[in-house]
Amino acid sequence: MNNISYITQRVKDDLANNQAVIVIVQAKQRKQITEELSTYNFDIEEVKNKGQIKFLDAGLFLSNFILDNERLDTQSLNTYLSHTIKNSKLYFDHVLVIDGMMDLLLKRGNHESAVLLEKRLHDIASQQESSVFIFDSGIPVVCAKENSESSIRTAIENSVMNGLETAGNTLENFAKPSTTELKSFSSPI
Numbered sequence: 001m002n003n004i005s006y007i008t009q010r011v012k013d014d015l016a017n018n019q020a021v022i023v024i025v026q027a028k029q030r031k032q033i034t035e036e037l038s039t040y041n042f043d044i045e046e047v048k049n050k051g052q053i054k055f056l057d058a059g060l061f062l063s064n065f066i067l068d069n070e071r072l073d074t075q076s077l078n079t080y081l082s083h084t085i086k087n088s089k090l091y092f093d094h095v096l097v098i099d100g101m102m103d104l105l106l107k108r109g110n111h112e113s114a115v116l117l118e119k120r121l122h123d124i125a126s127q128q129e130s131s132v133f134i135f136d137s138g139i140p141v142v143c144a145k146e147n148s149e150s151s152i153r154t155a156i157e158n159s160v161m162n163g164l165e166t167a168g169n170t171l172e173n174f175a176k177p178s179t180t181e182l183k184s185f186s187s188p189i
Contacts, residue, residue, distance in 0.1 A: 003135045004029060007098055008036040010133060015047055020092035022084055024056045025100035051091055054084065058100040072113040074120050081121075085128040095130040097121070103136045 007023075011033060014021050023033065034044050034055075047053045065077040081097070088095045099121055105114035118134055125132040 004032045005036065007133070007135060008033050010096065010098065011053065012037060012040050012042065014094070014096050015042060015052060017094075018052075018092065019094040019096060020051070020088035021053045021096045021098065022056065022088060023053065023098045024058050024061055025098065026058050026104070029100060030055050030057075051088065054088065056084075058104055062101040062104055066113070070110060070113065072116050072120070074116065077117070077120055078124055081124050082128055085124070085130050089128070089130075095128070097125060097130060097132045099132060099134045102134050106136055 007025075007029075011021050011023065015037075023030065025033070037044060044053070048055075061080075064080060065073045067073050085095050085097065099117075102114045102117050102121075105111075105117060121132045121134060
């Protein structure tokens with residue numbers, strides 16, 4: 001099952017259980033999710049009108065919280081996301097937040113902000129008594145609830161380790177003794 005199918009399944013389950021879902025993804029992913037949901041006979045417009053599902057554009061939403069194209073403004077993130085969750089909780093007992101912002105940060109190479117974002121999302125979910133599902137298109141499905149271990153750190157550490165291993169293998173190949181014999185050598189003057 002790919003990430004979008006897994007997300008769609010989570011959304012479908014929560015909607016069927018009369019729970020709210022906030023989906024923060026890119027337009028292409030939103031289209032895939034809504035198309036898959038329609039195969040389950042969900043009237044997307046109806047659940048949107050009831051406020052049971054909210055789609056937010058990950059890039060646009062994230063742009064509100066990134067300073068200097070790099071640093072994450074955690075205070076603004078907390079304010080905006082908490083407000084969005086509270087609005088959903090006015091009508092529904094449970095809220096699931098599906099995050100695709102971290103995926104954007106990782107694709108931009110902004111690993112530090114991605115790790116900070118993950119931590120803040122868990123904190124906000126815990127404070128708001130809601131759940132968060134964080135996905136990254138480059139790694140297998142990552143599901144997290146409040147007080148869980150940081151899964152993105154593991155993914156980043158694995159990525160760094162793979163990069164270091166590749167670099168080490170390259171250096172090792174350069175360091176192998178040459179079998180070519182020097183015929184003559186004259187020192188530069």
